[in-house]
Amino acid sequence: MSFDLNFIGILIGAIMASSVPLILAASGELITERSGVLNLGVEGMMIIGAISGFALMVITDNLFFAVLGSMISGLIISIIFGVLTQSLLTNHVATGLALTIFGIGMSAMIGKNFVGIPGKEFPLLFVNLKENIPFLGPIIFGHSVILYFAFLLPFLTNYFLRKTKIGLIIRAVGDSPTSASNQGINVTLVRYSCILYGGAMCGLAGAYLSLIYTPQWIENMTGGRGWIALALVVFATWSPIKVLIGALIFGGITILQLHMQAVGLRIPVQLLSALPYIMTIIVLVVISRDSRKIKLNTPTSLGQIFYKEK
């Protein structure tokens, strides 16, 4: 294999594309967790987003409705989680698991009639620039609008959490719901909003998979990406910019693994496929070793039930 700058550019572009669902889902979950809610239903919300996006694309033949619909579906299914954990005060971990199991089952039920239907071509921006500029072209240009949004999102999230009043309120609610409540903040309302936002982002992440990344519907097509997104939030110690970096690393491992398989290295395919999961564990161990650093950034009330005596 000769050294080819353009090839490396294409490789980087591919890594970026494969990190998009992780960035979207993890950024959404980050906001949810910052408000003190641990939603383990990311995988379930993503897969619901994936099937609703694809189904709406087939039915309406309109990609805008498909993308919008996937976000709304993710949002709707996250309402279940919101009602249970916020209004009925259920355990976050168990409810999130139920959401994932339910979502996977529901998506397969809805998706039964959509298996084997070819996807539609999603418009890519600046395609001619991609082909004409070597190296940088395939990195910067020729992507879908969702990819550009995903790469902006961590910066927007960072600004939102640090510089805006609502961001401050969310962090306050996550760190000390009791004090926030005493300040007159409606903790339940804030947490509901953050859950719904997380749901919408997970839905969008799913739609990216079924509309752009591998444009078709396959049962269980998220394949554990939702869980990796959850791990990414811990990896990033709840900082949006680090979510971006983490997602690129995981996207990199995925693409590298595919290329190693294609080149035909004498390593079992299964070992390569297991790499992202093994890496997640290793990274989690490295990050978590320093418990002080973790505690510094973890929303203090994460996963705890808040009940205000009326």
Next chain:
Amino acid sequence: MIKIEKRNDVSPSIYFLTPILAIFLTLFGGGIIFYVLGFNPLEALKFFFITPISDLYGFSELLVKATPLCLIAIGLSFCFKSNNWNIGAEGQLIFGGIVGGGVALLFYGHDGFYVLPIIILSGAIGGMIFAMIPAVLKTYLNTNEILVSLMLVYVAKLLLDYLVVGPWSNPEGFNFPETRQFSESARIPVLFDGLRIHAGIFITLITVFLSWLILYKTYLGFQIKVSGLSLKTAKYAGYKGKTMIIIVFMISGACAGLAGVGEITGPIGQLHRNISPDYGFTAIIVAFLGRLNPVGIIFASLIVALTYLGAETAQIFLQVPKYTGQVFQGMILFFLLGSDYLLFFKIKFLGLKKNEL
């Protein structure tokens, strides 16, 4: 007017009645989903919950499915009671199956009464070791056990895939991704001719009894329950938290490993890619539905096993995907968790008072 009041104490009758309420709500919700999908809801529910167990064979199948579910859920109850979130039982099941299957292949062609006990024991140890990874990482390196145990499920699945495609595949198997059929001496015997129900059910029942003994009659059981109720109290009482975390993970891993080896030496008889239809995940629901109580878990495992059978029947008669079972499983857990609200709060229906109008 409706008034909501906090209860001061939880009444035991409500504690065990809410799961039944949850099951009825699930049937209702399932009926609505079937109706939306264009089926006659009553007929669909009949295919789902009555047809599968209307004959002896169906009833035996119910017990075949409940056997691993109950076993895994019993193990998980130790973790959940002490606030340890082992959600990777599926991986521990698969790894137990791999280790047990490996030993079974090692003994291929051997006869002798000792073969099967060795295989079963090695399966339990396999599951136990696999569960110790998240436990040790949690206790000594402060790593989140939810994510680690879950990631290991994927690793175990891929390892199994590698083994049955590669080194362990049947030499006379025309490259099918499966191992040889184990010899007769490595198989758990069936209880009745023509039915698949096997002696593994006794392993489950013995485990249920032992876990009841441990949880309710030993100091360890007491420590587990106290740590689950309040970590601070447990620390104050001087319990060795780290040892306990590792022990509960070992128990639950061993149970999942037993379930795995029970499947491959029981109904399956070999290793292949799909040795478990997500029993490890579904058992989480069983554990909650059974209120983390050994006897409750027996009943819960039968009910959840029925969703598996129902999904298979519905797949044949209604052409819905087999994942429909998961919709029901998810709903059961939703409704169960939601109805727990009744445990802690009283809802009073008061007449309208004049001054409120």
